[in-house]
Amino acid sequence: MNRRAALALPVVALPAQAQPNLAPLRQQARAFGRAFGAAIRSEILAQDADYARLFATEAEILVPEWEGKWEALQPTEGTFDLAPLRSIITAAHGHHQRVRGHALVWHNAMPEWLPRRLADGASAARAALETHFNTILPATRQAIRDWDVINEPIANAPGADNPQAGPNPLRESPWFRALGPDYIEHALRLARSLDPTLRLTLNEYGIEEATPDAEIKRNRLLALLRRLLDRGTPLDALGIQAHLQLRRPFDAQHFGRFLAEIRSMGLAIIITELDVREADQLPPDITARDNAVAQRVREFCSTATQAGCRTIITWGLTDRHSWLTQDRDVARRDNIPTRGLPFDTELRRKPMWHALAGVLSG
Ligand code: 9MR
Secondary structure, three states: OOHHHHHOOOOOOOOHHHOOOOOOHHHHHHHOOOEEEEEEOHHHHHHOHHHHHHHHHHOOEEEEOOOOOHHHHOOEOOEOOOHHHHHHHHHHHHOOOEEEEEEEEOOOOOOOHHHHHHOOOHHHHHHHHHHHHHHHHHHHOOOEEEEEEEEOOEOOOOEOOEOOOOOOOEOOOHHHHHHHHHHHHHHHHHHHHHOOOOEEEEEEOOOOOOOHHHHHHHHHHHHHHHHHHHOOOOOOEEEEOOEEEOOOOOOHHHHHHHHHHHHHOOOEEEEEEEEEEOOOOOOOOHHHHHHHHHHHHHHHHHHHHHOOOOEEEEOOOEOOOOHHHHOOOOOOOOOOOOOOOOEOOOOOEOHHHHHHHHHHOO
16 A cells, blocks of 8 residues: 555544455554554464464564463473474565564563573573573574563562562562573673674563553663663663553653653664553443543554654454453453453454554554
């Protein structure tokens, strides 16, 4: 689609059924120099043809929801299995899509052996990191030009929600315990040395909303980024996960100032895992619920694009398969499935889709 055709697209949110011919998000974003992507799961890709078609049509970027984590890539120490990740790469190539890597250093989705190895001390931890990077980065070099090298390094704020939290601004993960705060710099330098043109991203959650806890996390993150950059650590982008929650307030101006600060450091901004958890008290009907989700997405994403963010990735595409309903810790207590992604369980476009279309082509 050319730019003129994209410009002619209506940006107001009308019911999806009324606009069957609107171009997919992928095309709408591309016409405006932006990119839309989504996290995908290889086992569903293999089983659900409609799901596969939806990703092929709507997403420019695919992110492996699980297949790029240690648990998937190195289930046994020294034995690598890239088959699930390769199935996503193959699908992406078939549809001229890009793949983002997620995640090289994280405290979750570790194979059972890894925490034990990290507990053996700094040199064992460094060796494990090097073996993993030395294998994965060259093997995926052709297909993946952007990796979340560091995922979720900031500790959550201490407080009522998190009584265990200590004063350390960095999360005391197995990596931190083995290597100290320098594990972040070490991993970023290693990635850069193995692949000098790879885009290196540090990805974080809980930094979006207007709560005291998010403010503490933002300040901790800014301090970490300043320290890394002052030391000449290679880093290209901040990934903002954006698992938004409607029960929390959002302040566009305040968040915009935070993004401007990130940009002033010379870092790109990527929205990496967007989805929306609905309010505790749900609005009366599905339309009102979907509009509330769309409204937050519109406000949040337009703040990000105004600050120069050019890439928006949702954590899944459809409510049919979403960690928001499948993860027991985040699923609603009343068991009502959350409608926090752009497509419903029948793969129909929802107001959130229209909100994204409006922002990406706005
Ligand atoms: O959605 C992902 C879920 O399917 C996996 O089981 C889980 C553990 O690997 O990770 C989930 O994705 C997380 C992402 O990797 C990092 N940010 C938070 C995401 C939701 O938990």
